[in-house]
Amino acid sequence: MPVNSRRKRPPAPSFPVQRFRLKNGLRVVLMPDSSAPTVAIAVVYDVGFRSEPEGMTGFAHLFEHLMFEGSVTLEKGQHDKLVTGNGGVMNGSTRADYTNYYEQLPSNALELGLYLEADRMRGLRLSEENVQNQIAVVKEEIRVNVVNQPFGGFPWILLPPVMFTTFANAHNGYGSFVDLEAATVEQASEFFDRYYAPGNATVVVAGDLDVGTTKEMVKRHFGSVPARAVPPLGSFAEPVPTEERRGVHHDPLAPLGAVAVAYRVPDPIKQFGDYTAAAVLTDLLADGTASRLYQRLVKRDQLATHVGGMLGTFGDPFDMRDPTMLQLLAYHPGGDIEPLLDALDEELVAVASGAATEEEVDRVVTTMTAQTIRRLDDIMNRALAAAALEQQRGRAELLGELPAALAAVTPDDVTRVAGKWLQPGRRAVLEVVPGGGQ
C-alpha cells in the first residue's frame, strides 16, 4: 500500500465569521452564505443538565419544552405558528453543557425569527397548566426513547453513573419521574432568571443575510432585553479514576448483551491538541468496518456483532467542556464479557505501543474531514455547531479550522494519547445484561 510522506490536506470550505456583543452581554455571530435564500438562527444558553441541582433531575430539558409554551407577548402556540406558517422549521435540544433553540427560515423571514428568539429571551408566560402538560409530554418522550425501548438510555444515561462520582456528571439528564412530577412554576421562573440572562446566551445567524442589516435587526430586537446577572461558570471537575469502575444494568427488553467501556480524556478546550488526537483515536478504533476493533472483535474473534465509538456524551466531540469521556461500545450475543474486554485491551495496548501507521491515521483523518464537511453543508448544523464553539471557546472560527486541526494529528499523538488515557485501571465498564433477572 502506498504511503504518502506528505500529509494530504483534504479540501476545506471556509466559514467566515463576524462577531459583536450587545450592551446586555449577548454574544452574536453572523455567518453570511447566500448560496440559497434561507437563514438559520441558533440561540444557545449556557446551561445544560450538568447544571441541574439535586432533586431537579431532568429540569433543564423540561424547561426547554416550556420555552415553546408562550412568552410574555405571545400565547402558547403562536411561536411555532409564526415559524411554520412562514415556511420555517424549529426545535430545541438539551445537552450536558448547553440548551439550544433554533429555526431555519426563508431569508425573507429573518427578522421574524430574531424577533421570536428575543421575545422569549425577554420573558415567558409560565402557567401551572402548561407545566403539568409538558411534564406529561416529557414522560412520554422518556417512555419512547428509554422505558419502552431495548437498550433505552444506553449508554448516555447508564454509563455516566459508572464513570463519574459527582451528582453533576453522574445523574440522569432526562430526569426521574419523581423529580419531573415535582417541578413547579416557581422553579421554572427561578431557572429562567438564573440561566436565561442575555449575557449567558450566544446567537448565531447563518445563511442568506446582509451583515449590516442583520446587525441592526439583532440590536433592534435583542438590544432591549434587560441585562441580568450571569451565573458564574462552575467547574464540574473530578479526578480521573485510579481503579477500574464497573456497573451492570439488567434490561428486560434487550435480546442481546452490550458493553460500554469508557475512559476519561484530555480537557476539550485547554488540551485541544491532545483532545483532537483522542477524536482521531476514537474513529481509528471504532468507526466503520476498517477500524481496529471491528476487525478484531467482529471479524477475527467474532466476540461482538457490532462495535462503535464516541467522544463526548452524544458523539459530537466539540460541544462539551471537561470532564468528558471516550466511549467504546460493543453488542454481543450474551454471556461472559471478559474475553471481549481482553481482546479490546490487546488492541489498545497495540495502539499505545505505536501500531497506528501514518497511512492509517491519514485515511481516518480524511474520512473524519469528509464527515465534518458533510454535516456543515446544512446551514442549520453550521449555526448550531458555531454557537456551541463560540459560547464555550469564543471561537466560532474553529468550525472552518477543524479539518486542519484533524490533519495536524500525527501517529505519535495517537500513540501518546492512547498510552496516557486508555488504561484498563482507569476505565469504566458498563455491562447491559439481557432480561430482567438479577
Added chain:
Amino acid sequence: MNVAVAPIPATVPKVGPFRSTRLPAVEERTLGNGLRALAVRKPGIPLVQARVVLPARRPRATTIDQAKQLVLAETLLSGTEHRDSVEVAEALQRMGATLNVRVDSEDLRLQGATLSPSLDDYLGLIAELLDEPVFPRDEVEIERARKAQEVLLQRSEPAVIARAALTRRLYGEHPYHRGLPEAEAVAAVTAGDLRRYFQSRVAALDGLLILVGDLRPAKALDAAEAALGSWTGATKVAKLPALPPVEPGPILLVDRPGAAQSNIRIGGPALTRRDSGLPALLLANMIFGGYFSSRLVKNIREEKGYTYSPRSWIDHRPLGSVLTIQADVGTEVTAPALLEVRYELGRMATLPVSDDEVDAARRYLIGTTALSTQTQSGLAEYLLALSVAGLGLDYLRDLPKRLEKVTVDEVRDAAAEYLAPARLPTVIVGDTKAIRDSLETLDTVEEAPQP
C-alpha cells in the same frame, strides 16, 4: 376542543415576499447499459453525493427472500476479485467516502458520498463491486450470524413491530409489506445464494445513477460511462404485482406484555406525485398531523399530554403512495388517544378547514420544500425520489404554484377521501391485557400474532 389562538400582536415584524430558490440544471445521459445517469453541479462543499438504484424486483417477499436481501446488502462490499473486505473499506476511507447498500423486493440501492477529488476512484470502486463481487464464504458466514443477531434486536423494537404490523395489514403478502425475516432464515443464507441472487436479479437496465455536488456534469457523466457503462447485470427483471385493495376492519392488536406505551398506527392509500390532486391532499395532511402546528399535535400533545411526537406523513413508492398516522401513547391513555385521533380525522373528513389553516400549511410546505433542496444530500434525495417516479425537478418548481391554487373545498374533498376514519385500518402494539377492554368500547378488536 382546541385552544383558540389570540391574534398576533402588532409588534411582530412583517414578512417580506418569498424569494424562490433557483433550481440547478440537471444533465442527463443514458449509459451504454441502459442506466440513466443524472448529474447536478451544486458546489459549496467539496463533496459529491451518489445514489445508484438498480432494479431487483421480486414478485413475492418470502422470509427466505428477505433473509437473502439483508445478507446481500451486508456482503456486497466484502470483496471483489481484486480486493478483500478490508481493502474495500480502506479504499473508501482514503477517498473520504461512504457507501451503503440496501436491498428490498424492488431494487438494490447504493448510496453514499465522496470527497469530490476522489469521484473517479469512487465510481470505479462501485463498478468493481458490481462487476466482480465475490461474496467470500468466510465473510458471508460472519455477516449472516451478525445479521441474525441484529434481526433479533430489531424484532424487539416496538416501532419495528408496529411498522411490520401496519404494512402487513395494508399489503398482506405483497412485497411492500415491510416485515423482518426469521433469524434462522438469515443464519442459513449461503455465499452461493447471494451470488445467484445478485447475478439473476439485479439489473442495470432502467436503473438510475444520481450525482449531486461539487462536480462538472459533463465530466462526471463521462466518468460514469467509463466506470459503469458496460456492466449489465441480470437480463430479466420480474414485475411486481399491483397493490391489493385496502379493506377497513377491526383494530388489530399485537401483544407486547408489560409495554409502557402503545404504538398506534393508522394507514391507507394516498395520491401519488403524478396525481393532479396531490397538493390538496398534502395540505390536508399538514393540517391534520403533518407538522407541529397541526390539529393532532395540538390535541393529543399540547392539550392532553398523551404523547411526545404524534404525526402523519405520506410516503411515495412506485406502485402507490401511503398515508401513515402514528402516535406512541402512554398505555393508560390508549383508548382515549385513539378516540381523539379518530375525532380529528373525522373533523377533517366532514367539516371545512379554515382559510388560516390552509394558508399556514401552504407556506410551510413551500418554505420547507425549498429548505429540503438546500444541501447536496437533500437535493440528491429529492432528485432520486422524483426520478424513480418518472418526474424531474420541474415538479419542485411547479409545486408552489399548484399549492397556491388549492381551495378550502379541495382540501376538504381530499380529506373526505383519504382521511376518513372509517376507511383507515388501525394497528396497535401494546399490552393487550391492559388496553383491550377499553379499546373494545370504541371498535371491534382482533388480536394478531407478532408479524
